[in-house]
Amino acid sequence: MKILVCLKQVPHQDARLDIDGAGTWIKEDGIKFEINSYDTFALEEALRIKDAGEAEVVVVSIGPDRVTQALRTALGMGADRAVHVKDTEIDGSDALVISKLLAAVGKEESPDLVLMGLMSDDGNTAAVAPMLAELMGIPSATAVMSVEASGDGYKVERELEGGALEVVELPKPCLIAVQSGLNQVRYASLKGIMAAKKKPIDVKGAGDLGLAGNVGAGAAKTHIEKIFAPVKGEGAEIVEGSTDEVVTQLVAKIKELGLL
Amino acid sequence: MGNILIVTELKDGAIREASYELVSFAQKIGGDIKSLVIGSGVAGEAESFAKKGGGTVYVADDASLANYNVDGYAAAIRAGIDASGADVVLISNTPSGWDVAPRIAAALDVAFVSDAFDFQDGAYIRRIFNGKLDARVKVEGDKAIVSVQPGALAAFDGSSEGSTEALTVDTSGARAKFIEVKVAESKGVDLTKASVIVSGGRGVGDPEKFTEVIQPLADALGGAMGASRPVVDAGWLPHQYQVGSSGQVVTPKLYIACGISGAIQHLVGMKGSNFIIAINKDPDAPIFEVAQLGVVADLFEIVPALTAAVAAAKG
Numbered sequence A: 001m002k003i004l005v006c007l008k009q010v011p012h013q014d015a016r017l018d019i020d021g022a023g024t025w026i027k028e029d030g031i032k033f034e035i036n037s038y039d040t041f042a043l044e045e046a047l048r049i050k051d052a053g054e055a056e057v058v059v060v061s062i063g064p065d066r067v068t069q070a071l072r073t074a075l076g077m078g079a080d081r082a083v084h085v086k087d088t089e090i091d092g093s094d095a096l097v098i099s100k101l102l103a104a105v106g107k108e109e110s111p112d113l114v115l116m117g118l119m120s121d122d123g124n125t126a127a128v129a130p131m132l133a134e135l136m137g138i139p140s141a142t143a144v145m146s147v148e149a150s151g152d153g154y155k156v157e158r159e160l161e162g163g164a165l166e167v168v169e170l171p172k173p174c175l176i177a178v179q180s181g182l183n184q185v186r187y188a189s190l191k192g193i194m195a196a197k198k199k200p201i202d203v204k205g206a207g208d209l210g211l212a213g214n215v216g217a218g219a220a221k222t223h224i225e226k227i228f229a230p231v232k233g234e235g236a237e238i239v240e241g242s243t244d245e246v247v248t249q250l251v252a253k254i255k256e257l258g259l260l
Numbered sequence B: 001m002g003n004i005l006i007v008t009e010l011k012d013g014a015i016r017e018a019s020y021e022l023v024s025f026a027q028k029i030g031g032d033i034k035s036l037v038i039g040s041g042v043a044g045e046a047e048s049f050a051k052k053g054g055g056t057v058y059v060a061d062d063a064s065l066a067n068y069n070v071d072g073y074a075a076a077i078r079a080g081i082d083a084s085g086a087d088v089v090l091i092s093n094t095p096s097g098w099d100v101a102p103r104i105a106a107a108l109d110v111a112f113v114s115d116a117f118d119f120q121d122g123a124y125i126r127r128i129f130n131g132k133l134d135a136r137v138k139v140e141g142d143k144a145i146v147s148v149q150p151g152a153l154a155a156f157d158g159s160s161e162g163s164t165e166a167l168t169v170d171t172s173g174a175r176a177k178f179i180e181v182k183v184a185e186s187k188g189v190d191l192t193k194a195s196v197i198v199s200g201g202r203g204v205g206d207p208e209k210f211t212e213v214i215q216p217l218a219d220a221l222g223g224a225m226g227a228s229r230p231v232v233d234a235g236w237l238p239h240q241y242q243v244g245s246s247g248q249v250v251t252p253k254l255y256i257a258c259g260i261s262g263a264i265q266h267l268v269g270m271k272g273s274n275f276i277i278a279i280n281k282d283p284d285a286p287i288f289e290v291a292q293l294g295v296v297a298d299l300f301e302i303v304p305a306l307t308a309a310v311a312a313a314k315g
């Protein structure tokens, strides 16, 4: 049994988001990065399947040098080995190009199960999981809140609006994109971190995956032309002053609403 | 701009409001509008959609399409694209929309734009970084699969000349199997009945702070405590406290959001509140766009002082 976990490294959720000179992305230097929140739940789910039986957990991430840190963390949590797809040619790729690279890794690894996140916290495209499943020719489910082995595959619960759940069965091999909160994510133990130092990280470029010349901005079918602060409407009236002054105004408002 | 295909969605046997919003979105892009209705026993709904902006409505009516299934729906949408010769395909970004739309783009090797909320000057506008920034996305060529944020545009409610056309879909290759839908069970806290809700987000920092800081203000105001999703994901509070698209949709007289940034999935659950106060240390937090009163400060300064002042005011 082999599980491939796709993880992306993204700006830390509390990082300052300043727009870069070109106006097409944020300034990445000097900010902290972390594993995409949804992907930590995917990794945890893979590790639980491994703990419950026997499985090799392979993590893969596409990104620059800094991604090594995310892969080391994943290895420290218990993943067995890592694939780092790194190539300056990849800059400017859109979700479809990223999916093609991951599909090439998927072809080399031929996992029984691919686990990943529903959505990246930076780009918010929520596109790579279904695209990767399509390119690998396997069934998939997104926004998954529970995974249970069943017959020749998995029975999963997909989250619908308002907290309803859709139960779906997928035969193996298949791809499952998890929703946040389906489990409680473990921390890497000190022992795990030490052990991770000896685990292999296999570095590959686009050429190694048969995609030289077919990645990056030139291959992308969508481009971010500009990013900007959301257009502001009227917005809230901002209450200013000392804590006492602010609180006095809030209490006055609550009284006016007839709630005090 | 060529042909646009609207992929409608049914809920409880009727075409959803979001599908009528797609008509408005398609009109904004401009082009010849055609639509697709997928389901079982949906001829009547298709007829009425054809008269309400749908144009030529292709009907994929098959017992195997009674419930959403990624493989069956992908087959139906691809048949709809073939029949309509669509360049741009619009799908609502709902749990079934986001599950199937990117697959179609990958299968056809065309552009995919996710969760667009507007189309301006030839580009799609969408939120990134969970609502903190926006992006203008340009598509190479004229073919694109676009998922559209529900609620972004007003639903089209005019009438039009339209007709339906049956579509045959081969769903025999489906591998994913629909079993059932389990409806959300409401247990314990029913936030929809509270007249005041004090909600805490990831900014509250840890579970104890909900008991020490958020709950006391809710109690002082005779209201209930609520939370954003990350609070529930982390196990700080049970799911019944969650406000938002995957939690409860609430409309209290007063909603106080503490340490909540205001991602769209949270906003849809509380923006209908009569009055909203937001307390957040980030002046650019999107929550201030839906609030009537805002406090840009550390919630740990404001909330305990407010609790004390409310208690004092009650005498």
Ligand SMILES: Cc1cc2nc3c(=O)[nH]c(=O)nc-3n(C[C@H](O)[C@H](O)[C@H](O)COP(=O)(O)OP(=O)(O)OC[C@H]3O[C@@H](n4cnc5c(N)ncnc54)[C@H](O)[C@@H]3O)c2cc1C
Pocket (backbone or CB within 6 Å): A013, A118, A119, A143, B130, B200, B201, B202, B203, B204, B227, B228, B229, B230, B231, B242, B243, B244, B245, B246, B247, B248, B258, B259, B260, B261, B262, B263, B264, B265, B266, B269, B279, B280, B281, B282, B285, B297, B298, B299, B300
């Ligand atoms: C399909 C789907 C469904 C979802 N459903 C829901 C849902 O039902 N409900 C929901 O809430 N989310 C939902 N989400 C998640 C949503 O996208 C956001 O991730 C989430 O709402 C963010 O929660 P938050 O505002 O608490 O955290 P963050 O976005 O991390 O914001 C924390 C905020 O706290 C502020 N802060 C930090 N410390 C302090 C302090 N001391 N004082 C004052 N302010 C402080 C920060 O400035 C920041 O604005 C869903 C997502 C998806 C993809």
Ligand SMILES: Nc1ncnc2c1ncn2[C@@H]1O[C@H](COP(=O)(O)O)[C@@H](O)[C@H]1O
Pocket (backbone or CB within 6 Å): A006, A007, A008, A009, A036, A038, A039, A060, A061, A062, A063, A095, A098, A115, A116, A117, A118, A119, A120, A121, A123, A124, A125, A126, A127, A128, A129
């Ligand atoms: N660069 C990447 N490397 C590895 N996995 C990725 C990468 N980008 C996206 N993914 C995976 O795809 C999921 C959805 O991301 P997205 O479609 O970009 O919102 C993420 O949660 C990851 O599991």
